[in-house]
Structures are given as C-alpha cells and as structure tokens.
Amino acid sequence: MSTNIQPYDTISTPLGNCYIYTIHLSFLNRLGSFDCGEEEQNDFIKRFAVGHYLTGINHTFLLICNNDLAGFVSFSSYSYAFAEGFLGKIREAMKKEFNKKGLPHEFDISFKKLPVILLGQLGINKIYQGKGVGSFFVRSFIIPYSLGYCIRNSCIGILVYTKTAKEFYEKLGFQLIYEDKNGGANYFYSLYKNVLEVRYRTFLAK
Ligand SMILES: CC(C)(COP(=O)(O)OP(=O)(O)OC[C@H]1O[C@@H](n2cnc3c(N)ncnc32)[C@H](O)[C@@H]1OP(=O)(O)O)[C@@H](O)C(=O)NCCC(=O)NCCS
Numbered sequence: 001m002s003t004n005i006q007p008y009d010t011i012s013t014p015l016g017n018c019y020i021y022t023i024h025l026s027f028l029n030r031l032g033s034f035d036c037g038e039e040e041q042n043d044f045i046k047r048f049a050v051g052h053y054l055t056g057i058n059h060t061f062l063l064i065c066n067n068d069l070a071g072f073v074s075f076s077s078y079s080y081a082f083a084e085g086f087l088g089k090i091r092e093a094m095k096k097e098f099n100k101k102g103l104p105h106e107f108d109i110s111f112k113k114l115p116v117i118l119l120g121q122l123g124i125n126k127i128y129q130g131k132g133v134g135s136f137f138v139r140s141f142i143i144p145y146s147l148g149y150c151i152r153n154s155c156i157g158i159l160v161y162t163k164t165a166k167e168f169y170e171k172l173g174f175q176l177i178y179e180d181k182n183g184g185a186n187y188f189y190s191l192y193k194n195v196l197e198v199r200y201r202t203f204l205a206k
Pocket residue numbers: 036037038041120121122123124125128129130131132133134135136161162163164165166167168171
C-alpha cells in the first residue's frame with residue numbers, strides 16, 4: 001500500500017498505533033476484500049464509498065493498523081426530526097445551559113429538525129472484531145472528529161441507525177431515541193454542551 005499521503009490522524013488502539021486516512025486511490029485494492037461480516041457495510045465500502053465521497057454525499061475515513069485495512073467510518077451532514085418528547089428535553093437542556101451564561105439574549109427553537117452529523121456506516125474487519133478496536137475508534141476518533149465538525153459546521157450531536165450493533169453503541173454512551181418495527185433503532189450522542197462551551201470561549205475572546 002502506498003503511504004505517501006499523510007494520515008488525517010493517529011490513534012492508539014489494542015492493535016497498537018493506527019492511522020486514519022481519508023479514502024484515497026492508494027487504498028482502492030484493499031476496499032474490495034474488506035469483510036466486516038455485514039453485507040450492507042461490505043457493499044458500501046466495496047462499491048459506493050468512493051463515489052459518495054467524491055460527490056460530497058459523505059466522507060469516508062479508513063482505519064489502517066499494521067498496514068492493513070482494519071475498519072472504516074462514513075459521515076454525512078443530516079437534519080433529523082426528533083420526536084416531540086425528546087425534542088422538548090433537548091430544547092430545555094439547551095435553554096438551561098445557555099441561560100447559565102447570563103447573556104442579554106433569549107434562547108428558543110421552534111423548528112423540529114435539528115442538524116446532526118450522521119454516522120452512516122461503520123465497519124471493523126472481521127479478523128479484528130471483539131478486541132476493542134471499534135470502541136477505541138469511536139472514542140478516539142469518531143467522537144472527537146464529530147465534535148470538531150459540529151463546532152465548525154453547526155450540529156448538536158451524532159446520529160446513527162443500526163439493527164446489528166445496538167449494544168455496541170449503548171456501551172459507548174449513545175442514547176436510544178427511536179425504534180422502528182423492523183428491529184432497527186436510532187441512537188444519539190449529544191455534543192451540544194461541548195459545542196456551547198467551545199463556541200462561548202470563542203465568542204468572548206478578546
Ligand atoms: C459493530 C462493530 C463495529 C464493533 O466493533 P468491534 O471492534 O468488534 O467492537 P469492540 O470489540 O470494541 O466491542 C465493544 C463492546 O461492544 C460489544 N459489541 C461489539 N459488536 C457488537 C454487536 N454487533 N452487537 C452487540 N454488541 C456488540 C462487544 O461485545 C463489547 O462488549 P464488552 O465491552 O462488554 O466486551 C463490528 O462488530 C462490525 O463491524 N460489525 C459489522 C458492521 C456493523 O454492524 N456496523 C454497525 C452498524 S453501522
């Protein structure tokens with residue numbers, strides 16, 4: 001594999017130091033043999049990830065450990081219609097946090113859809129599953145990257161839809177917000193408090 005392109009990030013995992021790269025031509029031959037045991041994610045990385053990245057539909061990052069494609073994640077911008085009960089809770093929590101700052105300005109939101117970063121696809125190579133690699137990937141890259149994205153582009157948290165990995169996300173602190181009749185569920189990882197703290201500091205900066 002050619003590695004003359006620079007990694008976007010480096011993270012420590014149970015496999016040692018791993019590198020995160022934006023999807024790139026150098027990795028094309030590795031995508032075709034990737035197997036995480038789920039057809040949807042395998043199909044995505046083998047057939048669609050390149051086109052979706054190049055046309056701005058999403059951004060796929062590859063996790064390279066020991067020069068091997070250990071996993072990938074794909075993000076999109078998204079606008080999500082939260083259920084009224086949950087939306088009310090978010091609205092009140094935001095209001096409370098904002099009011100704590102004591103600024104001469106009001107807080108309210110009347111719209112139902114709120115901006116999130118969509119964790120569209122996530123896969124860990126079958127041979128590396130069950131070793132904590134997925135958890136490290138989420139904690140050390142996916143959450144920090146999403147926070148940076150939300151601060152720069154405006155979003156309030158991470159949204160993910162899954163049928164196959166509900167407990168995985170629950171263990172990482174994602175909150176169940178919707179279950180459908182087909183066994184799928186939406187999980188949300190809130191980042192608005194972190195966004196507020198960072199933006200508040202910038203807002204006050206002299
Ligand atoms: C889900 C996935 C990313 C997890 O990666 P991983 O490296 O195997 O996960 P970890 O080893 O970090 O597991 C962390 C915990 O989550 C649990 N877990 C992992 N995969 C799980 C799954 N599919 N369902 C339920 N729990 C799961 C583990 O048992 C472990 O629990 P523990 O901490 O109590 O031991 C990986 O199994 C995968 O690629 N699956 C196929 C694709 C998929 O389902 N993607 C998610 C939907 S987008």
